[in-house]
Amino acid sequence: MASRNLVTLTGSGISAESGVPTFRAADGLWMGHRVGDVATPEAFARDPALVQDFYNRRRRQLAAVQPNAAHHALADLAARWDGHVLLVTQNVDDLHDRAHADRPPAPGFELIHMHGELLKAECTMTGQVCDRPGDLVPVEPSPFHPRGRLRPHIVWFGEFPLHMDRIEAALRRCDLFVSIGTSGAVYPAAGFIQLANLAGARTVELNLEPSLGRRLFDEGRYGPATEVVPAFCAGL
Numbered sequence: 001m002a003s004r005n006l007v008t009l010t011g012s013g014i015s016a017e018s019g020v021p022t023f024r025a026a027d028g029l030w031m032g033h034r035v036g037d038v039a040t041p042e043a044f045a046r047d048p049a050l051v052q053d054f055y056n057r058r059r060r061q062l063a064a065v066q067p068n069a070a071h072h073a074l075a076d077l078a079a080r081w082d083g084h085v086l087l088v089t090q091n092v093d094d095l096h097d098r099a100h101a102d103r104p105p106a107p108g109f110e111l112i113h114m115h116g117e118l119l120k121a122e123c124t125m126t127g128q129v130c131d132r133p134g135d136l137v138p139v140e141p142s143p144f145h146p147r148g149r150l151r152p153h154i155v156w157f158g159e160f161p162l163h164m165d166r167i168e169a170a171l172r173r174c175d176l177f178v179s180i181g182t183s184g185a186v187y188p189a190a191g192f193i194q195l196a197n198l199a200g201a202r203t204v205e206l207n208l209e210p211s212l213g214r215r216l217f218d219e220g221r222y223g224p225a226t227e228v229v230p231a232f233c234a235g236l
């Protein structure tokens with residue numbers, strides 16, 4: 001396999017068959033809540049108990065779910081890829097982390113959670129991040145600052161996604177861009193396809209159905225991620 005730079009973007013669709021609800025489906029993740037009530041800094045300031053409870057429930061759900069064949073196929077691909085692999089996920093679950101943890105570290109592989117991680121918390125004063133698998137109470141004291149509180153380490157709407165410099169640098173040099181399980185509704189992730197096209201990469205969408213950005217991809221393969229992703233990876 002020629003040495004190539006692969007960038008893969010995943011969204012909630014890759015975790016759907018593991019039992020993690022997607023955002024926009026009828027049984028959506030918001031558990032009857034509007035985005036503005038649970039996933040913005042203003043919501044947290046207005047009702048910290050509601051927001052902490054929303055994330056506590058989702059964090060507890062992680063104990064009951066496992067990575068699926070799509071997560072494992074990407075981990076296998078990274079292990080045998082001759083070149084750089086950047087896996088950027090919009091997801092805040094740890095399913096990619098667990099799939100890769102089962103294998104020897106692949107040189108040249110990097111996983112970025114651009115929207116944060118459910119199993120971590122961050123200090124409202126210093127921004128420092130710590131592992132936090134358990135619940136957070138509405139006003140959780142921070143270990144990093146006497147006046148700080150711990151909030152979920154989650155990028156809410158209106159906040160800047162994480163590691164954008166590293167993501168954009170990888171997109172500028174990528175040869176192959178694969179978007180998996182995302183509706184293309186949320187920016188700046190939904191704009192990554194444009195950067196990949198500017199880099200002259202081959203671009204592929206793997207999804208249950210065509211996304212909003214379908215016409216921007218060279219190729220689209222549609223079906224459940226646990227079928228489409230392993231089949232696509234096997235062909236690389």
Ligand code: BV8
Nearest residue numbers: 011012013022023024090157158181182183186187208225
């Ligand atoms: C920012 C953490 C400035 C929270 C998340 C108007 C126009 C354009 C943009 C905006 C606008 N107004 C506001 C904005 C900006 C806003 C935005 O994009 N809003 C949208 C709603 C219009 N974005 C922001 O605020 C971002 N910050 O812009 O800062 C900036 C700008 C540029 C550069 C730097 C900074 C911050 C956004 C982050 C918000 N936080 N997550 C939490 O998890 O609680 S986003 C949230 O949505 C999740 O991370 C999720 O992953 C993500 C995207 O959704 P998808 O993953 O695509 O999920 P969805 O359900 O939509 O789709 C699932 C897909 O899977 C579907 O296509 C489905 O068919 C498919 N599928 C289902 N089952 C399967 C499947 N596929 C395969 N197999 C299956 N079995």
